[in-house]
Amino acid sequence: MLKDQKILKVSAIKRGTVIDHIPAKNLFKVIAILGLNNIDNPITFGTNLESGKLGLKAIIKISDKFFVDEEINRIAMAAPEAKLNIIKDYKVVEKKIVEVPEFIEGIVKCFNPKCITNHEEVKQRFTVVAKKEVSLKCSYCEKITDQEHMVYI
Amino acid sequence: MLNKSLISINDYSKEECIRVLDLAEEFEKEPVQNLLSGRVVATLFFEPSTRTRLSFESAVSRLGGQIIGFTDSSSSSVQKGESLKDTVCTVANYSDLIVMRHPIEGSARYASEVSKVPVVNAGDGANQHPTQTLLDLYSIRKTQGKLDDLNIFMVGDLKYGRTVHSLLMAMSQFNVNFFFISPDELKMPNEYKLHLDNMGIEYHEQRDFSDIVPEADIIYMTRVQKERFSDPIEYEKTKNAYVLRNDMLENSRKNLKILHPLPRVTEISSDVDSNEKAYYFTQALNGVYTRQAIISLILGLK
Numbered sequence A: 001m002l003k004d005q006k007i008l009k010v011s012a013i014k015r016g017t018v019i020d021h022i023p024a025k026n027l028f029k030v031i032a033i034l035g036l037n038n039i040d041n042p043i044t045f046g047t048n049l050e051s052g053k054l055g056l057k058a059i060i061k062i063s064d065k066f067f068v069d070e071e072i073n074r075i076a077m078a079a080p081e082a083k084l085n086i087i088k089d090y091k092v093v094e095k096k097i098v099e100v101p102e103f104i105e106g107i108v109k110c111f112n113p114k115c116i117t118n119h120e121e122v123k124q125r126f127t128v129v130a131k132k133e134v135s136l137k138c139s140y141c142e143k144i145t146d147q148e149h150m151v152y153i
Numbered sequence B: 001m002l003n004k005s006l007i008s009i010n011d012y013s014k015e016e017c018i019r020v021l022d023l024a025e026e027f028e029k030e031p032v033q034n035l036l037s038g039r040v041v042a043t044l045f046f047e048p049s050t051r052t053r054l055s056f057e058s059a060v061s062r063l064g065g066q067i068i069g070f071t072d073s074s075s076s077s078v079q080k081g082e083s084l085k086d087t088v089c090t091v092a093n094y095s096d097l098i099v100m101r102h103p104i105e106g107s108a109r110y111a112s113e114v115s116k117v118p119v120v121n122a123g124d125g126a127n128q129h130p131t132q133t134l135l136d137l138y139s140i141r142k143t144q145g146k147l148d149d150l151n152i153f154m155v156g157d158l159k160y161g162r163t164v165h166s167l168l169m170a171m172s173q174f175n176v177n178f179f180f181i182s183p184d185e186l187k188m189p190n191e192y193k194l195h196l197d198n199m200g201i202e203y204h205e206q207r208d209f210s211d212i213v214p215e216a217d218i219i220y221m222t223r224v225q226k227e228r229f230s231d232p233i234e235y236e237k238t239k240n241a242y243v244l245r246n247d248m249l250e251n252s253r254k255n256l257k258i259l260h261p262l263p264r265v266t267e268i269s270s271d272v273d274s275n276e277k278a279y280y281f282t283q284a285l286n287g288v289y290t291r292q293a294i295i296s297l298i299l300g301l302k
Helices: A002-009 A024-033 A069-077 B014-029 B050-062 B084-094 B107-114 B130-144 B162-171 B190-199 B232-242 B280-298
Strands: A016-023 A043-051 A055-063 A083-088 A091-097 A103-105 A125-130 A135-138 B040-045 B066-070 B097-102 B119-124 B151-155 B177-181 B202-206 B218-221 B257-259
Touching: A016 A024, A024 A043, A024 A055, A024 A069, B014 B130, B014 B280, B040 B050, B040 B084, B050 B066, B050 B097, B050 B119, B050 B130, B050 B280, B066 B084, B084 B097, B084 B107, B097 B107, B107 B119, B119 B130, B119 B280, B130 B162, B130 B218, B130 B257, B130 B280, B151 B162, B162 B190, B162 B218, B190 B202, B257 B280
Parallel strands: B040 B066, B040 B097, B097 B119, B151 B177, B151 B218, B177 B202, B218 B257
Antiparallel strands: A016 A055, A016 A083, A043 A055, A083 A091, A103 A125, A125 A135
């Protein structure tokens, strides 16, 4: 039953990518990280949908768009439990999960205004210290940037 | 440790820390050793810190090395807008080792990445000051004969105090008991307490310490700065609770030593200075031996 409801809420696509299990509060972060606000593909999304696991979740469907793993893993910071379905001819032909890396470069700014990465041209580097609610330890100033303070580059 | 930069106390394992302390002990016995002859150490102080700079320069001088550098950024090309990277890359051509102090956090790590010679961090903003931590460890081991089974009191500003955070990280590799004594506004941050929980190390938090002084092996005092308080009345009310006076030491342990990273303002009354348990000035002297040891190990002279 629940599955049917979901389909009703966000219509199916013929060909493209479905990103499911995004925490509802981070939907727009995911859109920004993937640059979906700057592409011409048809996109539908639904948010504040019931999800047993996440509380409220969001889902995005992008027609005629396929991502490489590197692009997908960029959303790990905002949606560590996201699942991707690759759709061809209305059928799921492949499933992918997001993997939170041990170490990330770029993507996010260090939130510490006194950090060298915010003063000179230094590429941001972090060790991932928590994977569920992702938090990052700056390799330079050693301060922790948590979910709440993450600003994407 | 050979050719390895020292940026954060976490860069050194427990064994490496102990190696520094052992070598510092040798330098205490024989401080003048001509190991650095013909070598050049650059001291780049982008912000003034006279005490730290003199300690490093004394260490280099006693090893027979030469010093180049600047004492604050107004007298360097930084004033002309040169990037940190350019300054470091240039100076790396002129020296065998760079000692750097900089107000921006993470600057030392970055310098070590762009420099072709090793870098020793002499303080990067509120982040790290690893040679201070090593000299603190040296002072504790020297006065207590060990680094295990000690009651370590940390008093004052435990929230912003870089030295207490680094010392906590370093001492957590040993079996010690921490007592954190601070006003509510300046309590030890949770991330450090979590670290101790993970390491299985005991700690206690108190607002006042006058009644528990007899338990202490080490009292590490820090400055409680007025500007850290949002409410000035709160500061006036609490400031006296974090001042150590000589009469508080009456029933203290024989082996107790009082440490302070200096500069001290009012948090240790001057009547403590003549007490043989006051150790802060000797602690500063230990900094020279410790830095001699660090420089020698990095340059492979020992």
